[in-house]
Amino acid sequence: MTDASLATSGAPARKGKSLVVPDARTKRRNAAETRFKAYGVAAIGAGIFFLVVLLSAILINGVGAFQQTFIQVPVYLDPAKLDKSGNRDPEEMKKVSTFGYSPLIQDALFAEVQAQGVDTPLDSAKAMKEMISASAAAQVRDVVLADPDLVGETVDFQILASSRVDGYLKGRVQRADVARDKNINVEHLDLTDALREKGIVARRFNMDFITGADASESRAEQAGLGVSILGSLFMMLVVLLLSLPIGVAASIYLEEFAKKNRFTDIIEVNISNLAAVPSIVFGILGLAVFIQFMHLPQSAPLVGGLVLTLMTLPTIIISTRASLASVPPSIRSAALGVGASKMQSVFHHVLPLAMPGILTGTILGLAQALGETAPLLLIGMVGYIATNYPDGVASGFLDPNSAMPAQIYEWAKRADPAYYERAWGGIIILLVFLMVMNIIAILLRRRFERRW
Amino acid sequence: MYDAPNSERDVEVKDIKITAQGVQVYYGDTHAIKDVSVDIEDKTVTAFIGPSGCGKSTFLRCLNRMNDTIDIARVEGNILLDGEDIYDKRVDPVQLRAKVGMVFQKPNPFPKSIYDNVAYGPRIHGMAKNKADLDEIVERALKRGAIWNEVKDRLHAPGTGLSGGQQQRLCIARAVATEPEVLLMDEPCSALDPIATAQVEELIDELRRDYSVVIVTHSMQQAARVSQKTAFFHLGNLVEFGVTDKIFTNPTDPRTEAYITGRIG
Ligand SMILES: Nc1ncnc2c1ncn2[C@@H]1O[C@H](COP(=O)(O)OP(=O)(O)O)[C@@H](O)[C@H]1O
Numbered sequence A: 001m002t003d004a005s006l007a008t009s010g011a012p013a014r015k016g017k018s019l020v021v022p023d024a025r026t027k028r029r030n031a032a033e034t035r036f037k038a039y040g041v042a043a044i045g046a047g048i049f050f051l052v053v054l055l056s057a058i059l060i061n062g063v064g065a066f067q068q069t070f071i072q073v074p075v076y077l078d079p080a081k082l083d084k085s086g087n088r089d090p091e092e093m094k095k096v097s098t099f100g101y102s103p104l105i106q107d108a109l110f111a112e113v114q115a116q117g118v119d120t121p122l123d124s125a126k127a128m129k130e131m132i133s134a135s136a137a138a139q140v141r142d143v144v145l146a147d148p149d150l151v152g153e154t155v156d157f158q159i160l161a162s163s164r165v166d167g168y169l170k171g172r173v174q175r176a177d178v179a180r181d182k183n184i185n186v187e188h189l190d191l192t193d194a195l196r197e198k199g200i201v202a203r204r205f206n207m208d209f210i211t212g213a214d215a216s217e218s219r220a221e222q223a224g225l226g227v228s229i230l231g232s233l234f235m236m237l238v239v240l241l242l243s244l245p246i247g248v249a250a251s252i253y254l255e256e257f258a259k260k261n262r263f264t265d266i267i268e269v270n271i272s273n274l275a276a277v278p279s280i281v282f283g284i285l286g287l288a289v290f291i292q293f294m295h296l297p298q299s300a301p302l303v304g305g306l307v308l309t310l311m312t313l314p315t316i317i318i319s320t321r322a323s324l325a326s327v328p329p330s331i332r333s334a335a336l337g338v339g340a341s342k343m344q345s346v347f348h349h350v351l352p353l354a355m356p357g358i359l360t361g362t363i364l365g366l367a368q369a370l371g372e373t374a375p376l377l378l379i380g381m382v383g384y385i386a387t388n389y390p391d392g393v394a395s396g397f398l399d400p401n402s403a404m405p406a407q408i409y410e411w412a413k414r415a416d417p418a419y420y421e422r423a424w425g426g427i428i429i430l431l432v433f434l435m436v437m438n439i440i441a442i443l444l445r446r447r448f449e450r451r452w
Numbered sequence B: 001m002y003d004a005p006n007s008e009r010d011v012e013v014k015d016i017k018i019t020a021q022g023v024q025v026y027y028g029d030t031h032a033i034k035d036v037s038v039d040i041e042d043k044t045v046t047a048f049i050g051p052s053g054c055g056k057s058t059f060l061r062c063l064n065r066m067n068d069t070i071d072i073a074r075v076e077g078n079i080l081l082d083g084e085d086i087y088d089k090r091v092d093p094v095q096l097r098a099k100v101g102m103v104f105q106k107p108n109p110f111p112k113s114i115y116d117n118v119a120y121g122p123r124i125h126g127m128a129k130n131k132a133d134l135d136e137i138v139e140r141a142l143k144r145g146a147i148w149n150e151v152k153d154r155l156h157a158p159g160t161g162l163s164g165g166q167q168q169r170l171c172i173a174r175a176v177a178t179e180p181e182v183l184l185m186d187e188p189c190s191a192l193d194p195i196a197t198a199q200v201e202e203l204i205d206e207l208r209r210d211y212s213v214v215i216v217t218h219s220m221q222q223a224a225r226v227s228q229k230t231a232f233f234h235l236g237n238l239v240e241f242g243v244t245d246k247i248f249t250n251p252t253d254p255r256t257e258a259y260i261t262g263r264i265g
């Protein structure tokens, strides 16, 4: 066939309407389709817009928490004050509280200011104490107790600056506001500016925000998320160890073994309903059952984990059943056909194929549990000041602790705006954890699916 | 002894492998099989034909109790395998299915290697003492499934990567690996192209030497080509059962005649 033959083979006269000119109906249909696509694009656009706004708000507000202002000063560790007996015995030296250290640090800062020749109306060491964090003394004390031989020497320290100085560097504290502030004066801000020029006051990356413990209301500069991250991890361990086996076993039984009857129908409906029950209901259930009835310790990650297990189970069961149901029945017949028992067909063939779905569901359930705050409210994990690291695994499960979202909520509640910044910073850490979990879910799914 | 050529369809009486007496199957309220009695011979290919929905698959699945897996299915009557009632309370369907293998309509290899597909049955039945044993069983089964030559170099490639016809022969190899005595095939060629169909049909004819083969087919030509005995089902009834040649050339029941001449179905 050639073009010529096509062209010359006498085209029959056109019957009815032309294909080249769309009729009214087609036009209407096409217009509707175009409109629909536009709605879709608009919806996605709006979604992306809000996502970008959210993420940038979190980043802008939160990155500050990862940086902290430090003052670099050489501190003379005066033996006369720190080790009166003079034999460098750590037990003896522990008797000197942080009150013994504070004057040394203030003197050191005063001396440093003098040495640098900075002109300031603050004319005593005491007048400069507003520059220094209340936890600076503990910081120095920890170093000294760890190495008693340092006493008598002059050691360079990165002292935590007070929350107001930190806020001034981050733009949170304005000169205009200082007039009403009892904690700091304009002179301190002038001094801060001067010391910053000399490189003595500077912002640095603050690892303690990620690893540290919570601090009291007035010491925002010291507060960290570390202890509550551990609390969350211990809870997640409980949730994983309980909800995965229980959830998967329940799903396998319901999906593969149970006869479909009234009773299993009721169970099914109730599991779906449980997934929609507000999480605070699980919280009060946990309070009643685990704490008031079973007398488990309050605020303990074990109890938190148990409550979150109750909350996560329906999610895991639903996703596991869905992935079991999506395994083609022909695989089951094939196994039964060669004489496998029901259990062999499930464990050798169905379960491995359902695994990616089960794991994804589990990790997403865990992620949901990780971000859950409301049920923790009722078992005392919100409001608990997480200042102590658990020592050992048992203590990790049983000693009072907080959890990441609870800690964030706690910080957001506190009056000092320095804590507001830390709340945003905590959100960033929480989101990083969630993102990592989601990525693991995706990788696991890929890995298992690629098997063939 | 030599194989009887095709034309000389053995009319001589063989041992009866399976006897079904007054079998009724209900799916809930649907009466799917109505009082079917039939004798299935050893070392013979028996074909079940009939219009779709007439109960061929249902009856086939009675023979290895696959219907047990359907909650609403209920089977009545007696089915004897070598004189033993397979629906006896003491019979474990799992053991029965090792004796009565099954090949399904759609090739359904496990998403595992070719080797593991075939080795699975022997493994769970503890048929091999060691790896060498298992290798031998797998090789023999693949040879019986007439697919050895095509896959012997890639035993560890996925079974799902084979062509449809190869997959079906792999499934047959998988079924024979457990040394069954009866092989049930539910429309084994319906998902295959004509060349693959011809290969599988040839294989079925060979399998007859060792097994009693029951094949469901919607193709009358196929029944005529591969089977020695044919059963014609219609609306759950076994209308006619006899020597294939006779059914196709000289049916006694008008419904059979109507079906094979293409008037119903
Ligand atoms: N799992 C099932 N549940 C309910 N009814 C079924 C089921 N399987 C088959 N049937 C019914 O049983 C009858 C016979 O089906 P089947 O044995 O599959 O026919 P065939 O294989 O001859 O096409 C049909 O009416 C069908 O609707």
Ligand SMILES: [Mg+2]
Binding pocket: B056, B057, B058, B186
């Ligand atoms: Mg069928």
